[in-house]
Amino acid sequence: MSVAKFVAANGREAMRQVREAMGPDAVVLSNRTVEGGVEIVAMRDADLGSVQATAQVYVPPAPVAEPTAIGDLRGELQSMRAMLERQLAGISPAQSAVPSAAAHGVAASDPLRESLFEWMVGAGFSGQLARTLLARLPLGYDRPAAMGWIRTELASKLPVLGDEDSLFAQGGVLALVGPTGVGKTTTTAKLAARFVLRHGADKLALLTTDSFRIGAHEQLRIYGDILGVPVHAVKDAADLRFALAAMKDKHLVIIDTVGMSQRDRSLSEQIAMLAGVPAPVQRVLLLNGASHGDTLNEVVHAYRHDAAPDGGGIDGCIISKLDEATHLGSVLDVVIRHRLPVFYASTGQRVPEHLELANSTALVERAFLTPRRGSVFADADAARRRSAGTDDEAPARGGADEVLRSLTDSADALSQCVAELNGAGLGLDLARSLWQQRSAGAPALRAMSQQVREAVCRDVTRQCEQYVLASAATLQVAVPGRRTPQPMQHTLWLADRDGMPLAATVTPTGRAGQPLGEAESDAASLRAAMSAARKVVNLIDAVPTAATLARWQQAGERWVASARKTARVVSAGAAWKLDALADTLTFHAVGEDTVREREAVRWLASAEVRVPDSPVRGKGTPEGGIDACLVVARLADRATGELLDTRYLLCDPALAQDAAQVARWALWTDAADARLRTLRHAIDHFAQDAESGHAAGAALAALQLGLAVLRLEHAPTAAAPAFLARLAGRTVRQGVPVPGTVLNEGMGRMLALLDVLEYYPGRGTAVPAEAMEVLQ
Template identity: 70%
Template sequence: MAANGREALRQVREAMGPDAVVLSNRTVEGGVEIVAMRDTDLGAISSNAPVFTPPPAAAVAVDGALGDLRGELQTMRAMMERQFSGVGTHSLPSIGADPLRDSLFTWLVTAGFSGQLARSLLGHLPLGHDRPAAMAWIRQELARKVPVLNDEDALFAQGGVLALVGPTGVGKTTTTAKLAARFVLKHGPERLALLTTDTFRIGAHEQLRIYGDILGVPVHAVKDAADLRFALAALTEKHLVIIDTVGMSQRDRNLSEQIAMLAGVQAPVQRILLLNGASHGDTLNEVVHAYRHDATPDGGIDGCIVSKLDEATHLGSVLDVVIRHRLPVYYASTGQRVPEHLELANGAALVERAFQTPRRGSVFADAEAARRAMPAQDDSEATRAASPGGADGMLRSLTDSANAVGDCVEQLSAGSYGFELVRSLWQQRNESAPSPRLMAQQVREAACRDLTRHCDRFVLSLSATVATPVAGRRAPRPWQHTLFLADRDGLPLAAAAAPAGRTGPALQGGQGGWEADAATLCAAIAAARTVVNVLDAMPAAPVLARWQQTGERWLATARKTTRVASGGAALKLDALAETLTFHAVQDMDYRGRDAVQWIAQSPVRVLEGQARGTRSIAEGGTEAGLLVSRVVDRENGQTLAVHYLLCDPALSAEGAQLARWARWAEAGEAQLRTLRHALDHLGQGDGGNEPAQAEAQACARLLALQMGVAALRLEQACDDSVGAFLARLTGRAPTRQPCGGAVLVEGIGRLLALLDVLENYPARGARATQPIVQEASPQTFQLGGAGGVLEARMSGSRVFETLAQGE
């Protein structure tokens, strides 16, 4: 018994050693109860239950309990598979939405879309959507991704030659007649002519000629490239010529000759590929490759027409292919009637049709669907009897995995990584009505506590402006990402993100909502410590003036050719450095070489006009402090690197500290990329116009930023054991190199998702843990409810088993 799960597990390890097996846990009055037993006693329990209790019914009860345990473990494994299957290997899982993602993944694949596209969509699905909202968002995204012909009049107005190409039986001749009829209805028959190269198929020429007679349009047959050139030369007075080509398999060696025939004419030819909407996705993919790349090195397919929509059972396959190849869809053919069954392509209508197509259960499932439907293991009595180890091996395996998860969570919670805050925000984000104001207040309070622990007098601010796409806007919106570091050791403390156009470069004066929260966070940090803005270039005069008013300082990297005024003369920084006196400040390792850092300082005035002779040194400028840092090889005295820094005059006394800050700032670009990675996974847009959407997006943004900060702290700490475990959760093989921030972000997200599934497991707490087998000693052995036992994740063909204990 203990107040929480972590303390109870500690007592178990002290009493029974690290190999103890946890059989159950449950919440009781005053804390948590964990029932455990020694590893050496497992065999006695499973093979000879009467050792503990004489009644024979006990053995039956044990077998039944083990069967229940296996069943619950399989259920929990299925939950974890659903939790991770809806996203790519390198994407974060949805927050507390495993059933939703699983159902959406199945919905997309059933409609014919590939698992790759389904995972990509679900990886970008905004958080906080219920199923109807998520389905609407997916439909909108798919419609946006399907390229279509927006203006039929423009196609007909440009005239020229249209050649319909494609495999045999895809409907080229009928589609030629439909296009001709649409043109005649708008522009009359006098300006149109039809050609056919299909002299192989019996009756093909006669079929097109009948259509031509009905429309009053001339039809000509050509046999080779010379005939085609002659016919087109004779039809120069026609505004539009449509060519019905002979159907060829994508694997036909003569395909390149047919394409070459079309390319050999003088008039420009638009080649339109017909795709059979009822074909398998792999077949369609092969057709596009053959006609667009293999047979035409110039990539000469201008668009496509989707035919046989009335026969398609999985229309998503053809839409997946056109999205993947960015192939514009001109028309959609929905039947045999001319011209009624040819529609101008509309992305939203095609996507809606893909999901509304009635279909029955298919026996031709893809490999992943078959794997997901396949039983996890054979639970027959014979298999269980023959299985070496039986319950012993199963529980030992789960216990080993439990120790790994428990150790990872314990180390993350015990270290200065901010994991407890991240987990709290994660849990609040799962609530039906999360409060971004409350979450923002927790972030501010945590940031202020960390400032007190890790900062002396200053806090460093690194910023980057990122162009971020915004739904409904053609042009991306600039966002500013800001990361705050401790002046003592460079520890990442907090992060903020806001549109640069709204709050300005320094995140001042937000306009309410989450923008105000970002500004309030920056203000709270500035109130606790002096902010030093670390830059890669000299700031502009208006920015310096604003920082002067708010009491902020600045430190900027400068080029050696920067001109400054010093001692009444205008000099470049490298020339001025030759006149300064350097002194050694510290030993350091520079790219694997034993080195010493030397610095020199001098007050300067940075000239406004940097071109020689443009201004007098007496005119204007910015007062600054100059610090020159030289890194010298200790062994041979060779200068390995020289850095020039300009700073606020108030920072001149900091000396060697400035050089350290500049070194930390060199890694700032990679750190800001980690923040961007976290925001891209968990949402960064404007959040929409609806208050509920904006609040959900604000909560996701706060969570993403804190996950990024936690990952950066973990990366800086170089905790190999935790990093390797988080990398395995993302499906990456362990490497000798430390994990990068992006991998750690994903690993933390998957760990939280794993714990979330455990806490929300339906069987957890549903059963009271009743002792089945007891011994007359003070130690109690129990087998029963498996709440808290978790078999987690599938990675490729290998099962990564994880057991975690809830608190």
């Protein structure tokens, strides 16, 4: 049997030696990085038959009931939590007589319902609503299932406006009412902007009855001028009737009313003024999401019943100041109790971005996700506990309760999150394996680097059609032992098919040095491995220098550079500015897109050009330069033909046949800076606690964890981003992508939780590997 070892400076040279010695059908047995280059062990294809004849048949091990093992772990955590809750509840004799959840109708012998009661009340929901729901809680639910059931029940009882078009389509008059300072004027402008975007400014008019607040009319008039919508002020019922009669040709009129306290005796006069106009008026009440529940309840009752005894005072509501709310459950509780439809939710001051169509599920989820720090305005039960002298016991109980509750809840949700991430193929399994080996020595580090290269080669082969894209930027990085930050080149490798991040490298610039986290191999070897599978295309901000271009041409690499419209090139023997040359080209439609809620068509044109070495002056045509292909991509409104965007790109002439691809790649580079900052944050975040002497392993693991986060950011899964944000203690807004820095923080906490569950001290031993496969 002929088995031989070949060592060369790189993989290409080693494979050349293999083919020369053993023929093109040789079988590669191993491939690893060694000092001085790459080592390949191979054998002749003819000798493979003898190996196959003596090989033993593999018999897979008997299957193991994995869900049962992990289920036993969750059961132990839940039982231990319930036992400690009962024991801690009886620490103090005085505490047993203190009214708590039991005093509100929730049995103290049922720790699950007691903890759920406190969870709901802590989010701002009333004890009455909490008791009502918990009385209907199905039997047999664990805490995560019960929490999910409660969220679903609350969302089903929260009436919302299902379709914005139905509100605008019926037209007529829409009046915003509510107490002072609740945000009626700003909300009026937001509604007007949303209407104008859909139906145009000529079908809308704005009125204000606020003649008391200084500058109220002027503020609304400024918004009206921006939108091209007329704004008028009225003083009394007669003025209002006259103004509405003059605006009967308008499809919708929005009225910004004067703010009035729910206890103001003039409130009934305002409602009567709105009821006295000939056209039907929809009255929409603004509720301050940051207000106390009792105040909100009084506001709704006053505007709906006291000011309008027939009960027809309010048609719906808008919840404002969600960004300021600490107990959002209070306003949701009031809305549910009064069966008041929620039209919109306001989350800030920006017009019109910070106005969202109400979504019952998102509002309920936000109520429970809103971070709440310790409050001096505690509820009555907490106050009575302090007055009973149980301050020493309370922290102990609360701390134990929160730790146990966190472990119990996380066991199920964490396994689902990790399974979802692994199923998405984001490379988390490799990243976590590297994370667990980050403190290993140099031999393990070499094996880790080999794992990374093999994974990258597999991903490049699987996800790239013809090319692999390289986007690089230089960032300043703090280096231990140096006074000033060191410039480091961060390179992100993307798939040409969809822009999915495939690999990342970090290398010092300006001098030779090892890239961060690649102890034995450098970025050049990883680049060579990828270029052996696919052509490399460098995405850059400017046309490359002659030296850089020569280096890329020698390696068989391509390039794409962004260019300004005023840049000059040579075409057909004449010098042109890019925008002028573009006007002479023939464009072809290559696809459709949506930009700022406008349907658009993408148009493409290309031409062979030469980029001169020196600036073009006068009418002369300079000699020399770089041959390139000009790609011009235009985005035009589908209905009107209005030009929305134009991009000018210069690329390697070899890419002339792939002009449409080049235009797509340019769009992906828009997010390159943000992606590289996320990668930098991941390196700093995950490698910050690295022990002395293990920085290289920690940096390699941090780099791969950052890459997994970038992939999740590029292709979000259904539930994992929200779960990671929750672990990071951040609030997630429905439909808004979770920032990469938040995903980094959540990923770090997820790794810590996995370590806790894997080495759960209550079991005395580590969790069996077959059980951990559910979490890995």
